Amino acid sequence: MIENNTDNSLLLFKLLVPEMLPVFQKRYTILRTIKYNQPIGRRLLAERLALGERGVRSEIDFLKDHNLLESNAAGVSLTEEGKKLLPQLSLLIHKVEGLAPLENYLAQKLDLTKVVIVPGDADQNCEILHELGQASGAFLRDVVQDQWVIAVTGGTTMAEVAHNIPQTVGKKDVLVVPGRGGLGEDVEIQSNTIAAEIAQRLGASYRLLHVPDGIQNETLEPLLSDHKVQEVINLSKKANLLVHGIGIPEVMALRRDSDWQSIQRYSRKEPVGEAFGTYFAADGSVALVTPTVGPKVEDIAKLDMVVAVAGGKSKADAIMSVLRASFVDVLIVDQGAAEVIKKQIEE
Amino acid sequence: MIENNTDNSLLLFKLLVPEMLPVFQKRYTILRTIKYNQPIGRRLLAERLALGERGVRSEIDFLKDHNLLESNAAGVSLTEEGKKLLPQLSLLIHKVEGLAPLENYLAQKLDLTKVVIVPGDADQNCEILHELGQASGAFLRDVVQDQWVIAVTGGTTMAEVAHNIPQTVGKKDVLVVPGRGGLGEDVEIQSNTIAAEIAQRLGASYRLLHVPDGIQNETLEPLLSDHKVQEVINLSKKANLLVHGIGIPEVMALRRDSDWQSIQRYSRKEPVGEAFGTYFAADGSVALVTPTVGPKVEDIAKLDMVVAVAGGKSKADAIMSVLRASFVDVLIVDQGAAEVIKKQIEE
DNA sequence: TCCTCACGGGTCATTTTATATCCCGCTATT
DNA sequence: AATAGCGGGATATAAAATGACCCGTGAGGA
Numbered sequence: 137m138i139e140n141n142t143d144n145s146l147l148l149f150k151l152l153v154p155e156m157l158p159v160f161q162k163r164y165t166i167l168r169t170i171k172y173n174q175p176i177g178r179r180l181l182a183e184r185l186a187l188g189e190r191g192v193r194s195e196i197d198f199l200k201d202h203n204l205l206e207s208n209a210a211g212v213s214l215t216e217e218g219k220k221l222l223p224q225l226s227l228l229i230h231k232v233e234g235l236a237p238l239e240n241y242l243a244q245k246l247d248l249t250k251v252v253i254v255p256g257d258a259d260q261n262c263e264i265l266h267e268l269g270q271a272s273g274a275f276l277r278d279v280v281q282d283q284w285v286i287a288v289t290g291g292t293t294m295a296e297v298a299h300n301i302p303q304t305v306g307k308k309d310v311l312v313v314p315g316r317g318g319l320g321e322d323v324e325i326q327s328n329t330i331a332a333e334i335a336q337r338l339g340a341s342y343r344l345l346h347v348p349d350g351i352q353n354e355t356l357e358p359l360l361s362d363h364k365v366q367e368v369i370n371l372s373k374k375a376n377l378l379v380h381g382i383g384i385p386e387v388m389a390l391r392r393d394s395d396w397q398s399i400q401r402y403s404r405k406e407p408v409g410e411a412f413g414t415y416f417a418a419d420g421s422v423a424l425v426t427p428t429v430g431p432k433v434e435d436i437a438k439l440d441m442v443v444a445v446a447g448g449k450s451k452a453d454a455i456m457s458v459l460r461a462s463f464v465d466v467l468i469v470d471q472g473a474a475e476v477i478k479k480q481i482e483e
Numbered sequence: 484m485i486e487n488n489t490d491n492s493l494l495l496f497k498l499l500v501p502e503m504l505p506v507f508q509k510r511y512t513i514l515r516t517i518k519y520n521q522p523i524g525r526r527l528l529a530e531r532l533a534l535g536e537r538g539v540r541s542e543i544d545f546l547k548d549h550n551l552l553e554s555n556a557a558g559v560s561l562t563e564e565g566k567k568l569l570p571q572l573s574l575l576i577h578k579v580e581g582l583a584p585l586e587n588y589l590a591q592k593l594d595l596t597k598v599v600i601v602p603g604d605a606d607q608n609c610e611i612l613h614e615l616g617q618a619s620g621a622f623l624r625d626v627v628q629d630q631w632v633i634a635v636t637g638g639t640t641m642a643e644v645a646h647n648i649p650q651t652v653g654k655k656d657v658l659v660v661p662g663r664g665g666l667g668e669d670v671e672i673q674s675n676t677i678a679a680e681i682a683q684r685l686g687a688s689y690r691l692l693h694v695p696d697g698i699q700n701e702t703l704e705p706l707l708s709d710h711k712v713q714e715v716i717n718l719s720k721k722a723n724l725l726v727h728g729i730g731i732p733e734v735m736a737l738r739r740d741s742d743w744q745s746i747q748r749y750s751r752k753e754p755v756g757e758a759f760g761t762y763f764a765a766d767g768s769v770a771l772v773t774p775t776v777g778p779k780v781e782d783i784a785k786l787d788m789v790v791a792v793a794g795g796k797s798k799a800d801a802i803m804s805v806l807r808a809s810f811v812d813v814l815i816v817d818q819g820a821a822e823v824i825k826k827q828i829e830e
Numbered sequence: 831t832c833c834t835c836a837c838g839g840g841t842c843a844t845t846t847t848a849t850a851t852c853c854c855g856c857t858a859t860t
Numbered sequence: 861a862a863t864a865g866c867g868g869g870a871t872a873t874a875a876a877a878t879g880a881c882c883c884g885t886g887a888g889g890a
Binding site: 536537538556557 | 877879880887
């Protein structure tokens with residue numbers, strides 16, 4: 137009833153003064169961008185936000201007049217007041233954008249237990265990945281129980297998740313393990329590195345998996361027979377919780393110096409999405425499995441809780457292909473991806 | 484907590500997009516003015532709202548685009564949607580303007596049991612009197628109990644109250660009596676007429692008091708000895724509820740063709756407010772009692788519930804003078820008067 | 831019945847506001 | 861000491877809000 141009243145106020149404002157919405161979003165975006173880049177100059181900010189320099193300047197002046205920003209020779213920064221305001225604004229944006237209904241809609245249509253949508257679009261504002269990380273981190277912190285085993289994968293998104301998990305006092309006997317080897321890429325986004333960081337932030341312990349990706353099966357087998365490797369792999373196959381990112385095959389191939397042509401050639405179908413080293417076709421079927429250690433689709437389907445994290449309009453197709461494989465339980469996305477997915481569902 | 488959330492949303496909007504507030508108010512005022520004057524033309528509307536013709540036009544176009552208005556050859560009118568929206572907007576304006584806190588503040592500072600504030604200023608928009616009437620009417624309807632006797636006075640404000648009391652099924656045995664004779668002025672705003680209309684709308688019965696105001700005491704006495712007159716006067720002296728307007732002495736003198744000079748001469752102090760034929764000085768003391776029938780200040784002070792209704796910035800002083808006499812329990816005013824009163828209290 | 835007045839809609843010059851793009855002196859970092 | 865990037869100032873330009881008309885038309889009063 138009273139809650140209804142809140143929504144009602146919003147509806148009335150949106151109905152009677154709709155021109156304020158873009159302004160509200162603009163100012164929120166500016167504050168958020170400053171939060172993640174402070175101190176930052178006016179020009180850089182304008183470039184990053186794809187706005188005119190003078191426009192940004194007017195807004196900065198406005199926000200400064202309201203004591204949300206302060207500026208010195210290094211650039212503008214958030215004041216204490218501004219810092220306090222941002223989380224509240226985030227909630228309000230969530231309401232204004234109607235993200236709660238969208239979350240419910242997607243959860244129902246996609247048969248997921250939970251959908252979390254973060255306002256914004258990672259394609260347009262790269263700091264949305266931070267927000268995505270924070271949301272995922274908060275979710276992890278809330279959901280993890282004592283003595284759980286958490287498996288995580290690599291990737292830039294997962295790296296952000298790791299960086300943004302709030303430092304918490306440790307749950308008891310929680311163990312974080314990498315979901316695959318993944319020594320083929322930048323150490324910053326390897327699953328090992330990410331597992332370690334998540335463990336550290338959760339106050340949990342961790343095991344590592346020192347097996348390179350993409351090597352031939354013959355070379356792999358002796359490694360697999362190692363009992364320490366075996367143990368970690370078995371742990372990840374029976375994890376209570378798996379958190380993974382979702383990749384766009386073409387982009388991943390580029391990053392890993394793999395040959396996109398050959399991936400396509402060896403695929404049974406056109407791969408449009410990737411998760412834990414498996415490429416999925418648009419219909420959710422497996423297009424290609426890269427030779428790597430770690431759990432396969434059939435293992436993952438048995439897990440209690442699989443959390444997928446991804447952001448950006450461009451990842452919508454990849455996300456859909458993975459979701460159609462029906463092993464994901466919780467989806468944490470940004471608004472950009474969520475809205476594209478909604479459109480696809482409606483068609 | 485959730486309520487808090489509502490206020491919080493409003494606060495955040497007001498903080499981050501303050502420029503929308505005047506627009507919101509403007510559009511609300513336009514809708515409200517149309518409601519009371521439909522169908523009305525663009526120019527007339529502009530004149531009444533003291534806005535430019537073109538500005539009003541843009542807003543009308545906007546509201547028409549949103550299906551809140553429709554226009555024909557006679558002028559613009561509210562659509563069904565617009566009619567439904569207005570009460571909700573009224574509530575929202577009440578929140579936006581922070582009138583609830585203001586009501587509490589005034590109630591506490593002025594030692595009143597209840598204060599009701601209607602958005603707007605009757606001096607600027609005469610239709611605010613209608614709103615004031617509606618608010619008073621709603622209050623009356625809610626508060627009146629079976630077998631109550633209600634005494635009412637005359638005046639333009641009270642006439643509006645009468646016109647706007649929602650037609651309700653009758654309470655049992657409610658009786659409405661005029662608080663004074665008042666045959667000296669326009670029949671439309673005589674207390675007799677008003678008593679009759681209020682009674683009709685409440686489904687109550689009424690008695691009338693056919694005694695002219697302002698006549699000499701010698702002429703008055705034989706009338707007072709009439710037992711029907713006596714009965715009505717006694718009823719009003721023991722009423723459960725008295726509703727009265729508040730007048731500005733100078734204005735009233737003008738309307739009644741009385742001599743303002745002589746009123747001043749016979750007054751003990753400078754009269755700044757009037758209620759039921761009694762003129763009050765700024766400190767709340769009685770400045771002059773016009774020769775009339777009906778309850779005096781000392782009678783009224785004994786009543787359980789005295790409701791004062793008044794609107795317009797210009798009436799603030801008059802209201803204060805009456806309130807200082809300390810017999811009013813409930814004050815129903817408009818925002819214009821309320822804000823001036825608040826300022827006076829703070830000084 | 832006609833007549834007239836106010837209606838909505840169209841137009842356009844004017845003013846006000848927003849925007850884009852420089853320049854400058856400063857300061858913190860290299 | 862050099863320099864890159866900062867905030868602040870200035871100005872030409874584009875855009876939008878405004879004010880002031882006219883016009884054909886339909887409703888309501890005579």
